[in-house]
Amino acid sequence: MSEPRMPIPAPEDTYKGWLFKWTNYIKGYQRRWFVLSNGLLSYYRTQAEMRHTCRGTINLATANIAVEDSCNFVISNGGTQTYHLKASSEVERQRWITALELAKAKASRMQLESDDSGDDSTPHAAGQSTGSRNSEVQSTLRTLGSKVEDLSTCNDLIAKHGSALQRSLSELEGVQLGGETSEKIRQVTERATLFRITSNAMINACRDFMTLAQTHSKRWQKALQSEREQRVRLEETLEQLAKQHNHLERAFRGATVLPSSQSNPAIDSKGPVPRKGDASDEDEENEFFDACEDVQEFITVPADPKYHRSGSNVSGISNELGMDDGTTSLDEQSLASNPESPQSQELVPVRKRRTRIPDKPNYSLNLWSIMKNCIGKELSKIPMPVNFNEPLSMLQRLSEDLEYYELLDRAAKCQSSLEQMCYVAAFTVSSYSTTVHRTGKPFNPLLGETFELDRVQESGYRSLCEQVSHHPPAAAHHAISERGWTLRQEIALASKFRGKYLSIMPLGSIHCIFEKSTHHYTWKKVTTTVHNIIVGKLWIDQSGEIDVVNHKTGDRCHLKFAPYSYFSRDVARKVTGVVTDKDGKAHYVLSGTWDEKMEYSRVMQSSRGGENGADGRQKTVYQTLKAKELWKKTPLPEGAENMYYFSTLALTLNELEEGVAPTDSRKRPDQRLMEQGRWEEANTEKQRLEEKQRTVRREREREANRAASPSEEGKESADGAEEVEIASEPSETTYKTETLHGSHPPAYSMEGPYGAPVKSGHQDNYTPMWFERLVDPMTGEPTHIYKGGYWEAKEQGNWDSCPDIF
Numbered sequence: 001m002s003e004p005r006m007p008i009p010a011p012e013d014t015y016k017g018w019l020f021k022w023t024n025y026i027k028g029y030q031r032r033w034f035v036l037s038n039g040l041l042s043y044y045r046t047q048a049e050m051r052h053t054c055r056g057t058i059n060l061a062t063a064n065i066a067v068e069d070s071c072n073f074v075i076s077n078g079g080t081q082t083y084h085l086k087a088s089s090e091v092e093r094q095r096w097i098t099a100l101e102l103a104k105a106k107a108s109r110m111q112l113e114s115d116d117s118g119d120d121s122t123p124h125a126a127g128q129s130t131g132s133r134n135s136e137v138q139s140t141l142r143t144l145g146s147k148v149e150d151l152s153t154c155n156d157l158i159a160k161h162g163s164a165l166q167r168s169l170s171e172l173e174g175v176q177l178g179g180e181t182s183e184k185i186r187q188v189t190e191r192a193t194l195f196r197i198t199s200n201a202m203i204n205a206c207r208d209f210m211t212l213a214q215t216h217s218k219r220w221q222k223a224l225q226s227e228r229e230q231r232v233r234l235e236e237t238l239e240q241l242a243k244q245h246n247h248l249e250r251a252f253r254g255a256t257v258l259p260s261s262q263s264n265p266a267i268d269s270k271g272p273v274p275r276k277g278d279a280s281d282e283d284e285e286n287e288f289f290d291a292c293e294d295v296q297e298f299i300t301v302p303a304d305p306k307y308h309r310s311g312s313n314v315s316g317i318s319n320e321l322g323m324d325d326g327t328t329s330l331d332e333q334s335l336a337s338n339p340e341s342p343q344s345q346e347l348v349p350v351r352k353r354r355t356r357i358p359d360k361p362n363y364s365l366n367l368w369s370i371m372k373n374c375i376g377k378e379l380s381k382i383p384m385p386v387n388f389n390e391p392l393s394m395l396q397r398l399s400e401d402l403e404y405y406e407l408l409d410r411a412a413k414c415q416s417s418l419e420q421m422c423y424v425a426a427f428t429v430s431s432y433s434t435t436v437h438r439t440g441k442p443f444n445p446l447l448g449e450t451f452e453l454d455r456v457q458e459s460g461y462r463s464l465c466e467q468v469s470h471h472p473p474a475a476a477h478h479a480i481s482e483r484g485w486t487l488r489q490e491i492a493l494a495s496k497f498r499g500k501y502l503s504i505m506p507l508g509s510i511h512c513i514f515e516k517s518t519h520h521y522t523w524k525k526v527t528t529t530v531h532n533i534i535v536g537k538l539w540i541d542q543s544g545e546i547d548v549v550n551h552k553t554g555d556r557c558h559l560k561f562a563p564y565s566y567f568s569r570d571v572a573r574k575v576t577g578v579v580t581d582k583d584g585k586a587h588y589v590l591s592g593t594w595d596e597k598m599e600y601s602r603v604m605q606s607s608r609g610g611e612n613g614a615d616g617r618q619k620t621v622y623q624t625l626k627a628k629e630l631w632k633k634t635p636l637p638e639g640a641e642n643m644y645y646f647s648t649l650a651l652t653l654n655e656l657e658e659g660v661a662p663t664d665s666r667k668r669p670d671q672r673l674m675e676q677g678r679w680e681e682a683n684t685e686k687q688r689l690e691e692k693q694r695t696v697r698r699e700r701e702r703e704a705n706r707a708a709s710p711s712e713e714g715k716e717s718a719d720g721a722e723e724v725e726i727a728s729e730p731s732e733t734t735y736k737t738e739t740l741h742g743s744h745p746p747a748y749s750m751e752g753p754y755g756a757p758v759k760s761g762h763q764d765n766y767t768p769m770w771f772e773r774l775v776d777p778m779t780g781e782p783t784h785i786y787k788g789g790y791w792e793a794k795e796q797g798n799w800d801s802c803p804d805i806f
Helices: 047-051 088-116 130-173 180-250 310-320 332-336 367-374 394-404 405-410 417-430 648-653 669-673 681-707 712-719 721-726 791-797
Strands: 016-024 030-038 040-044 056-059 064-067 070-074 081-084 298-304 389-393 439-442 450-455 461-470 473-481 483-495 499-506 510-514 519-525 527-531 537-548 554-563 574-580 588-591 599-612 619-622 628-632 735-737 746-751 769-773 783-788
Touching: 016 088, 030 047, 030 056, 040 047, 047 574, 064 088, 070 088, 130 180, 180 746, 332 619, 389 394, 389 669, 394 417, 394 439, 394 473, 394 483, 394 648, 405 473, 405 483, 405 510, 417 510, 417 519, 417 537, 417 574, 417 588, 417 599, 417 628, 450 791, 461 769, 461 783, 473 783, 483 783, 527 735, 588 628, 628 735, 669 681
Parallel strands: 298 619, 389 439, 746 769
Antiparallel strands: 016 030, 016 081, 030 040, 040 056, 064 070, 070 081, 450 461, 461 473, 473 483, 483 499, 483 510, 499 527, 510 519, 519 537, 527 537, 537 554, 554 574, 574 588, 588 599, 599 619, 599 628, 735 746, 769 783
């Protein structure tokens, strides 16, 4: 008796059922509804979702199916999509495996036939109706079905006559030579003839079946391709109609979210934003912010045509609106092109910088090989491999803020403080443009590590960074330009791991001072979020608000970085802002994206009466002139995807230079080895440097303990010195200014009642080489300010005071 067959669907049928799919380490396996159809395996959360939302699809034609144990199996298409599945029983798993193998074989065969098909097949007529196509398909299927039945019949006949022939041959062996011999031989001959005839019929039927299948396969492939292309065109048309409907709906309400030049439907050009349906990116495995239709605090509409006059009437319009000459609107021509820009000056020979670095090697990362070496170790001593890094330090990443220094050059030449504010605001946004694809972590600088960026000859500025603290980590940055501006900042990072994503919150203020106007601007950075930390493809988002403040005039620019939301209808990575004077009157509206460009629109009139916001208050409606481009991102160099997505400036940051300090990041050995592709050696060198830093820190702590006062009272006084002196009353505190090296603007130091500078109070007990910890009178925050001496030491070639950190 033959064994009972398992109910396996025919290759053309759809196979459905429940399976358990691995989602992440937190939720484990989750029950999902799977559908196998036309060589594609798709899954949904519930059966009801089949009508509108597909969570993921994998093509079986190129997939690999592997069985792990009695109930588990894995489907992968080579790395981008991998499903770890589990059936409820071994029998159920075997049913799925059989169905998947049949579907894979069919899909692979159709793909090969499609690749081999040429133009020799007869195409369908242009006006052929759907009904005629269905009739042809049904007729062909009936013909194929009859041929299959013929094959089955021939197979049964071959089995029957084969058995009879076998019996006859067996009988022939036992026959004695005599009168019966000829009769038996005749029977054997007859049966052999029948078997030959039946076999020939079987072969002919198979040949007919194959000929018919090959003839129609090419036509079916072309018809299917035509249907697919038509579906894609329909989907694109539907998407365009939806966007036009959205635009018309907003226009009907009397407002547009962005100026017309910003409303670009080609949002997909912005990079790898997660899309619905990716294999490893379920809604529950990504962190999306809630969609808020009222995230924008204002709306803009085109200004009245009377404002669109020639440039000779601008001053009259300004006076009509009550603007004085000191706060007039931004001259459009000066923003579009500055005749005094560095490009128009006489060119001088400059050093040729490198334009490439070695391509990033494709090393696989085994998490278990890392974790097994961490068992029993302290958390602070767990070595993280360079596989997660990029070959730049945090100090070099901080220097990348100067990528678009030309914005500050133009701002230094502005006569109007409001015009200058537009440039400074665009500069704050431009510093994030290099982060959109940079998911690698920069190297943590060693304590005392420095990085100089001397671009006086090419760009007119020079920059210096130093790691001033390790616990907590903090870096100080000072840049000065011959074109009249100074930028300084101290950045410390705080992070929060939320399981699905990592939030990085920079702490500290950024200062920009212009020498000619003595305008002093300050702002803080927004939060950076790295998504899909555990499962899925990493991607970065910037969100939060920035207030750029001019402390001299009271001007302010409020920038808002909208968090990414899958359900939002706005452009991705959107940034909006309003420039106001000290009285709160709006003069410019800024709009754009932090990874592409920023535009400005001059406000001609403002009023209340727009849509109600989330808090129920009416939004402000700004009537603006046509938007003009303020800043645009420079395209990445060719092959950047193989060079860690470095920009043109980033490619030069780790280039070796003569005369730099021995503590410069360019001389860090593990970072250099990683850049050269020698990652195993880089990991070994990284562990050596980290252990050396721990040894130096322990020695520094022992020296501090020996130098400390033995009395507990004195120790408490020393520990509380910073708090007491910072909290001193203004009457007991005096400020003084000192001129730093070169053409520096005044920097501030803080003295207590006895003229003593503010003590550091950092846990490292470390005194920086080139920076001094003071209290800034603008923000009241203790910060590290450049105290001078570095560039003089470089000119003299005297680095004797530098520590040996490498």
